[in-house]
Amino acid sequence: MVVQVAGRRRGAASLAAAFPGATVIDVTSRGPRPWVRLSPFYPHGGIPVPFSPGTAGASVEGIWQALKVFDTADVDPAKLTATGMTGLKRTVRRFGQVHGHRQGLTGSTLLDYESARRQIYLPVYRWVLEHRAAEEVQGLRRLAEAGDVVLLDYTTNGDVADLSTPLSHAALIRRHLLGDWPA
Structure with missing residues (x-):
């Protein structure tokens, strides 16, 4: 299972070049349904x-x-x-x-x-x-089992101890999918 995180501000051509053939999913508050439900802002x-x-x-x-x-x-x-x-x-x-x-x-x-x-x-x-958001997580898991997935977020920091930049919820989703939730 390959799940990666990339910056939402990257252009489609840049993403396609960096992650050929990957399914790209915007999990921010500006993402499409159903993936917007993974945003920390979703009520x-x-x-x-x-x-x-x-x-x-x-x-x-x-x-x-x-x-x-x-x-x-x-x-x-x-x-x-x-x-x-x-x-x-x-x-x-x-x-x-x-x-x-x-x-x-x-x-x-x-x-x-x-x-x-x-x-x-x-x-x-x-x-x-x-x-x-268990259904969305399962949907991501199915997609990742079928091919590479790239999750888009405004930040890409997945290290809880790195306080220099905001924590990426997309990186947390990735870690959740891979069974590597931070302690």
Whole structure:
């Protein structure tokens, strides 16, 4: 099974030259159905929020953004219920420096970036792959068993410990398909 990750901004000719004969699938929020359901921005609903028993969020990105803590803003529970795939980001420009991610909506512990990736983002995204996008994952698995697959994302970083660039959900899908989920 060959599954690779490439940047979404690459042109079709560049992708065809780099990955001849591969099935190319855009798994971003701008991708086509059904693959858009693999985007962290997709509002599946009912996604358990880590360290917040009985609380659910609409999307992976909504949960990630809701738990972020800044100079001038703490958690934002409204992000949990947002169902639009835009307007979810909470930025440094608006709220000042990020101090970390709160370990749960009412927790007292702030997690550093890597710890938040491991304790919030990874478990939430894996839960979505297993419970809300299982059909799409199976579809990708079938395609990858039949030939090479390239997943498009805005970033290609699959190393949870590499904090220099955002984590690629396409790289996480690849690792999930290959049975290599990060610890």
